């Protein structure tokens with residue numbers, strides 16, 4: 001569907017503000033209308049958002065231009081600049097905005113590097129209102145034009161209503177949409193229906209280093225009055241809007257094999273030395289079978305069994321296998337039925353091998369034996385896996401298969417990220433509020449989905465604050481997060497902003513105790 005078609009659809013819905021007409025489910029009795037003094041003026045807010053969309057796109061352009069890659073230590077200055085820009089965007093809005101120092105990061109070589117500060121903000125401090133905390137991140141995955149991008153990843157490019165750029169969908173546009181949602185209320189002199197707090201970080205893509213400690217430290221201060229946490233750092237499953245109630249965790253490993261004291265000529269030395277790369281490929285090949293079975297002892301046994309209810313839920317979800325094939329560009333998937341595919345993307349673990357540092361990967365035919373190679377692989381975590389246990393299982397297993405090779409080379413296995421999975425109760429009233437907001441803007445019920453990716457901090461929010469979390473994505477199913485040509489459509493960006501203004505109102509209708 002083109003942007004114009006989407007826009008026409010969106011505008012029609014914009015002017016349909018009566019929930020009665022929209023087949024909105026009756027809310028459970030724990031919900032209570034706590035104020036009718038300020039009727040929700042959705043139409044005005046939606047019109048304001050429509051008429052400011054070019055400004056919103058320009059704001060995204062400014063943010064996309066910052067190469068805030070948290071995985072590249074050489075880009076750290078850009079990341080600091082990104083956090084400053086985020087604070088600058090929030091400051092004119094009059095709330096309390098802070099840049100919180102979360103200390104330093106230790107690099108694998110032992111050096112230390114300042115972590116990007118975390119931006120916190122607060123708008124409204126009315127104890128009669130509920131308080132929501134919106135979490136997002138403004139760091140990005142690496143991107144280079146030569147990776148195969150059609151446009152410069154750091155120059156926002158609008159093609160047919162799609163806004164291309166690294167971080168467009170993950171997670172810069174959603175963070176801006178939340179800020180613009182609050183701004184819209186302010187611009188129209190409408191009272192915010194709830195107090196709104198923000199926590200915006202710059203290390204999400206590398207495991208949210210330092211943020212857990214900040215949340216623990218501020219549990220009884222910044223987070224003490226927070227009722228609900230909202231995260232919009234994921235995507236829809238199809239063209240239909242979605243609410244997300246689960247994410248996988250991730251254990252990220254480095255496996256280093258070191259042999260000769262330096263790289264060697266493969267003609268001169270090949271045949272006389274046992275090559276680190278051969279050892280490394282050999283042990284990597286023992287992690288997962290070609291049909292996707294994880295071979296590390298103990299991993300599969302820990303996984304919570306699929307219940308009948310879950311099976312039924314997956315069965316009812318709208319998911320087009322052919323579309324998924326087209327989107328990924330493969331001609332055969334690991335499974336050929338919907339439930340198996342969804343279950344293996346959302347609620348079973350998987351091993352992915354991401355790359356090998358030290359390997360020759362440039363164009364050309366260099367004939368070298370690399371002296372030291374480091375594989376990067378990760379295992380997505382699901383209930384009831386435990387990252388500490390997975391670290392031991394993987395380390396013990398790789399050392400045992402390496403030992404069988406009787407190689408003189410040295411193996412070192414390190415787990416650099418250990419993020420737990422997160423799961424919410426989609427029956428919670430917060431999700432009813434989410435459904436009502438989706439219905440108001442998109443005139444349809446959302447899909448209730450899980451997400452195969454990881455929001456490393458989600459589980460910490462849940463465990464430390466004990467508050468309910470909702471994930472409310474606005475990214476499209478085909479946004480290409482982490483991939484070449486990442487984009488967000490104008491439609492999702494602008495209608496997503498309307499979704500957020502609408503959700504703030506729907507949350508305000510929840511009773512203060514229904515956390």
Ligand SMILES: NCC(=O)N[C@@H](Cc1c[nH]cn1)C(=O)O
Nearest residue numbers: 170204205206207233250453454
């Ligand atoms: N939008 C969420 C996201 O992309 N998260 C990353 C976080 C991560 C996990 N391990 C390393 N980084 C993801 O890959 O899921």
Ligand SMILES: [Zn+2]
Nearest residue numbers: 170171204233
């Ligand atoms: Zn993200």
Ligand SMILES: [Zn+2]
Nearest residue numbers: 170205481482
């Ligand atoms: Zn990401």
